[in-house]
Each structure stands twice: as C-alpha cells, then as structure tokens.
Amino acid sequence: MILGVAHHYAADAVETGLPDAAAARRRLSENDPGLVPRLEAAGARAAGPAPGTADLRRHVDAAVLGLARLGLRHGHLGGDLHDYHCETHVMEVAERRLGHAIDALGHAWLPAADWLALFLFSACHDLRQRESFDPPGPVGGNEAASIAETFRILTACGFSEVADRDTFIALELMIAGSTFDARPLPHPEAADLATAAGGALARGLGLWLDGERPDWASDPALRRGERLGRLAADLDTANVGESFGHLADSALRLCRERERRAGRALDRAESGPPCLGFLSRGQLAYFFELHRFASREGERVYGPGKLANGPGVRRVSAALLQRFETSPPASGQAVLDAFAGLAAAEDG
Known part of the structure; x- marks a missing residue:
C-alpha cells in the first residue's frame, strides 16, 4: 500500500482452506477450545472500557483468522511446526506483553485504535515463515508476505482500504518494522544502508522512509504507523525485559x-x-x-x-x-x- 512490497506475494492453500473468521473459529475450537476466548479477552483488553462493539468484532475476527492460519501453516494445526513462530508467540504478545504494556502505561496512554492495531499486529506479523525471496529494500520476505496476507485478512473481516486506510498503513509499517537482522555486527552492507544496523528494522524505518518517500512525515497515518511500528517491534522482542x-x-x-x-x-x-x-x-x-x-x-x-x-x-x-x-x-x-x-x- 505504501511500501509497495505486498504485491509480490499471492495467497496460498492455507488461505483458501481458511477463507474467513467463521472457518477459523471452527478450526481453532476443534483443536484448542480455549484459544478463541483468550484472544477475544485480549482484544477486549486492548479496546478498553468503552469499545465500539462492531469495531472490536472486526479486530477480533481478523486476529482469529490470523492466528488460525499461522497455526495451520506453522503451528499445532498443521504439519510444519515452528517451535517459536506459532500460536504460542501470538498469544504471548497479545496477552502477556501487550497486556503488561497496557497495565504499566495505562490504557489512556494511547487511543483505543492504537492498542487494537497492536493487538492485530500480534496475530498477523509472523503469518509467513518460509518465503524464498526478499523484495527490494530492507523489508524481509517473510514480513512482506505477511503484510500481503494481512491486507487480505483485513478485507475478509470487513475493513476497507479507503475507510480504514489508517489501519492498513499501521499494520503495513508495524509488520515491516518487525524485520529482524540477526547478522553479527558490523556486516558488509552496514556502510551502504542506514537501516542495516542489525536488530529490528523499526529503529531505522523512518530513515528509510526519508529516502523512499521524502514527504511521508506530512501524512498523519504514516507518522502514526511509524510510531506504532517502533512500539510493535519492542513488544515482539520484549523477552529481553x-x-x-x-x-x-x-x-x-x-x-x-x-x-x-x-x-x-x-x-x-x-x-x-x-x-x-x-x-x-x-x-x-x-x-x-x-x-x-x-x-x-x-x-x-x-x-x-x-x-x-x-x-x-x-x-x-x-x-x-x-x-x-x-x-x-x-x-x-x-x-x-x-x-x-x-x-x-x-x-x-
């Protein structure tokens, strides 16, 4: 949408097999009846004391669909188990880490829409883990493919690219920013790329946007997405603390x-x-x-x-x-x- 990476990655058989939130709820309930209620509770916590019922439902539907697809692709619902990048990581970010941040900062620290965007990030940022190529630029292939699928999940759950542009942009920048460069420092490209400094891309995402879209800071949706991308990356790697x-x-x-x-x-x-x-x-x-x-x-x-x-x-x-x-x-x-x-x- 903004970064131009999503169009490289098409839907796969998992998306076809779980096309909507209703199918995802059925699949998750068959395997672990407690997962959907836990995710609903985490969504309600993010929404805060006065949630809009319809809007909360859309966010929970999207999170449920993301969780189920990850579970089928790389978790306990399928045959390619990833011990870390599976349902467990979704729930530790959505429940424990995001919940702790809400408790520590107070729900009023951010608008409810921002907490809900971070809730969606927890469910969707690791959807793809076995992509064979990276798009041009610093965003990883797994993250770019996850962005593409997240856009399709949002659409399937009633979000509109026009009416809900802020949500699409926030998720795009948050997932892009979660790209983690684990190579030892310094590595050869570090002299050429401001964003190739190791660790989460979110720390250098604004610098990259300066070069790719010099006017990005004039768009409130992009400023919000970049800011939320930095917090999302911290939640993703909050194990350190x-x-x-x-x-x-x-x-x-x-x-x-x-x-x-x-x-x-x-x-x-x-x-x-x-x-x-x-x-x-x-x-x-x-x-x-x-x-x-x-x-x-x-x-x-x-x-x-x-x-x-x-x-x-x-x-x-x-x-x-x-x-x-x-x-x-x-x-x-x-x-x-x-x-x-x-x-x-x-x-x-």
Whole structure:
C-alpha cells in the first residue's frame, strides 16, 4: 500500500482452506477450545472500557483468522511446526506483553485504535515463515508476505482500504518494522544502508522512509504507523525485559526451531555445536548487541527488566560454555537440557 512490497506475494492453500473468521473459529475450537476466548479477552483488553462493539468484532475476527492460519501453516494445526513462530508467540504478545504494556502505561496512554492495531499486529506479523525471496529494500520476505496476507485478512473481516486506510498503513509499517537482522555486527552492507544496523528494522524505518518517500512525515497515518511500528517491534522482542524464565524459554524455542528448519535432529551429535553457539554467544549477541529499544514506551515498560536480566545472561552463557569446555556436547538436546537447568537456577 505504501511500501509497495505486498504485491509480490499471492495467497496460498492455507488461505483458501481458511477463507474467513467463521472457518477459523471452527478450526481453532476443534483443536484448542480455549484459544478463541483468550484472544477475544485480549482484544477486549486492548479496546478498553468503552469499545465500539462492531469495531472490536472486526479486530477480533481478523486476529482469529490470523492466528488460525499461522497455526495451520506453522503451528499445532498443521504439519510444519515452528517451535517459536506459532500460536504460542501470538498469544504471548497479545496477552502477556501487550497486556503488561497496557497495565504499566495505562490504557489512556494511547487511543483505543492504537492498542487494537497492536493487538492485530500480534496475530498477523509472523503469518509467513518460509518465503524464498526478499523484495527490494530492507523489508524481509517473510514480513512482506505477511503484510500481503494481512491486507487480505483485513478485507475478509470487513475493513476497507479507503475507510480504514489508517489501519492498513499501521499494520503495513508495524509488520515491516518487525524485520529482524540477526547478522553479527558490523556486516558488509552496514556502510551502504542506514537501516542495516542489525536488530529490528523499526529503529531505522523512518530513515528509510526519508529516502523512499521524502514527504511521508506530512501524512498523519504514516507518522502514526511509524510510531506504532517502533512500539510493535519492542513488544515482539520484549523477552529481553520479561522474567528470566520467559527469556530462557524463548531462547529454547528458537533454538529448537532453528535446528528443525536446518534438518538437524536434536538427539544427534551434529546439532550440538550450533545449539551451543546459539544458546551462549548467540544470546549474548542478541541481548547486548542486536536488541535496542525502538520506542520510549517499550523502554519504559521493559527497560528495567532488561537491565536486571543482563548479568544473568552473561552468567548463564559463560557457565554453558564452561560446561562443554573439555568435551563437546553429545547432542543438541544435551545443550538444551544444560541451558534449561542453568536458566532455572538463575530464575529461581
């Protein structure tokens, strides 16, 4: 719509199989009857004390459809389970992280429409995870495809690109901004791209827009979308400032997902070194180098938790490396088990 990336990605069989919110509700209820009520409660919390019933319904319908499609594509409803990018991540953002931000800041901190946009982001930002190409520019292929599908979800749930332009733009910029560059710093392109500084694109999205659309700041919808994109990125990566147990759990889930996607069985020796690297040096790089808060709200809500977690991340990473210093891990699962034990001791 604004970035011009969505047109590269067409609907797939999952979209055809779950065309609307009614079908999504049926599918989710068959698998886990509690998911839809939980998502409805999270939507109501975002809407606040005086929601417009029809508008809340559209937002919840879109979130339910997004959750069900992700569950079928990469979650527990289908055959390509991603341990991190599945229904679990949607619910931790929609319920725990967004809910905590609302409690910490107060619902009046943002208009209800902004909280609801962040609620929709939680359900739709990771819809696609296996795209084979990236569009031109810094937005990732998974994110661009997720934007395209989110536009179709909004339309299927009664949103109009004309009447609800602000919603479409906000979701486009929020999902684009969630593109996360996990390459070590600095990487070769860093000298050429202002946005290639590692971590979430949201921190540099305004700079990129300055070059691509120099007049963007004169459009209130784009200014709102860019601002919400920074807060959305902070919610997406808020594990850094949650309890140490939640931080460790997200690392374990991501590690399992990486190994599954790489085709390395966790009970085999070949998965040992990559798991050890990811759960030790990889966590240090993510926590201390790649992650930076992109919004004042994110830093206010989750900054103190990140500050408290920092020493524990260093201790657990050092202890994990020491555990396997004299002999390599027998398997990736051995590394995961060791990391889990060290993290539990730290959290306790």
